[in-house]
Amino acid sequence: MRGISHEAAEDLLKRNYKKWCRTFYTPLSCCDSVDNNMSEVLNAYILSARHKPIITMLEDIREGLMERLHKKRDFIGKKEIMLCHRIQIQLEKHKFWARGWNAYWDGGFCYGVREGATQVKYVVDLNQHTCSCNAWQVSGIPCKHAIVAIWNKVDHPEQYVNAYFCKQTYMKAYEFLLEPLNGPQEWPTSDSIVVAPKVKKVNGRPKTKRRYGVGEVTASVKLKRTGCSMKCSLCGVIGHNKRGCKNAPKQQQHSNNHDTAEQTTPQQQHPRTSSAIPMHNRGVGIYTYPNGYQRIATPISQHFPTPQRQRPPAAFYSDHGGEQTIYSFPAHDFPLSQTQPSQGHTISSQALQDLAMARRLEKRP
Numbered sequence: 001m002r003g004i005s006h007e008a009a010e011d012l013l014k015r016n017y018k019k020w021c022r023t024f025y026t027p028l029s030c031c032d033s034v035d036n037n038m039s040e041v042l043n044a045y046i047l048s049a050r051h052k053p054i055i056t057m058l059e060d061i062r063e064g065l066m067e068r069l070h071k072k073r074d075f076i077g078k079k080e081i082m083l084c085h086r087i088q089i090q091l092e093k094h095k096f097w098a099r100g101w102n103a104y105w106d107g108g109f110c111y112g113v114r115e116g117a118t119q120v121k122y123v124v125d126l127n128q129h130t131c132s133c134n135a136w137q138v139s140g141i142p143c144k145h146a147i148v149a150i151w152n153k154v155d156h157p158e159q160y161v162n163a164y165f166c167k168q169t170y171m172k173a174y175e176f177l178l179e180p181l182n183g184p185q186e187w188p189t190s191d192s193i194v195v196a197p198k199v200k201k202v203n204g205r206p207k208t209k210r211r212y213g214v215g216e217v218t219a220s221v222k223l224k225r226t227g228c229s230m231k232c233s234l235c236g237v238i239g240h241n242k243r244g245c246k247n248a249p250k251q252q253q254h255s256n257n258h259d260t261a262e263q264t265t266p267q268q269q270h271p272r273t274s275s276a277i278p279m280h281n282r283g284v285g286i287y288t289y290p291n292g293y294q295r296i297a298t299p300i301s302q303h304f305p306t307p308q309r310q311r312p313p314a315a316f317y318s319d320h321g322g323e324q325t326i327y328s329f330p331a332h333d334f335p336l337s338q339t340q341p342s343q344g345h346t347i348s349s350q351a352l353q354d355l356a357m358a359r360r361l362e363k364r365p
Contacts, residue, residue, distance in 0.1 A: 101148040
């Protein structure tokens, strides 16, 4: 393993090798699995019930198991097989891998198995159900070396599989069924006072995901900072950013921390109001609209005269009481304070349409 990856070997040696190396597995369990898929199947089965209250959760799990037990028993009872389905598939793979191996009998229960004309040899004992490769003892399924020896004996490999994987053993595991129970209204009532457990309220929402093990890889979509190197924009040193920089002058750090505040401060104020307007008033200075128009913003305490604007010459119509009145303004410019509309004459709707038609005719060349 070190020849392939030294880092991987060091990482594996940090964990108990008896739990992940098949060489140290005990043959009592007849299981060569090196992952936790079996426990993950149970976690996925009770996933929907885990978020419910305790009694409701236990009732959902009990009802689910009650239905699962008899379905498994009925399923395997209808099959005309000797071994379980997955075990039979694994045995067929071993039969395929056994091609190209030769067996030599010693006259008793032991066989020597060799791969073709090479010097790769293994010893198989059909009486003890063992092989020098140790795969048969750990898994309980004859390995490819044992299958070659069984074929040399003119026998069936299915008869040498451990009894744990037979159909009869599978049905015995599911012969004990769960009985249904009455509802909460039929449960006996206790006379003792049940004290609620002390609950310590923590910050944030309650966690719904399980705790990950040490070194377990999580499927995260967020970019982690592990392995990333930061470079300071002030001093150029790798390992920190400008917030925690200790190499730059203090004056430069102070100015860098207040860049945002300086950008929001008005860069230029009107000379008329710069000395008289206090700095604590918000909105003081020159404000520019998106269309380019500028105005002087003054505090409430200062009462500067409002700049007068000029109204261009115009005319509009008003409808009041069923009659339409024309209001017109002179063509010359004057302040708003002096603007007073002069009332014209009252005309009917037909006369107003004739007047508009006459003005359109005057504009024609």
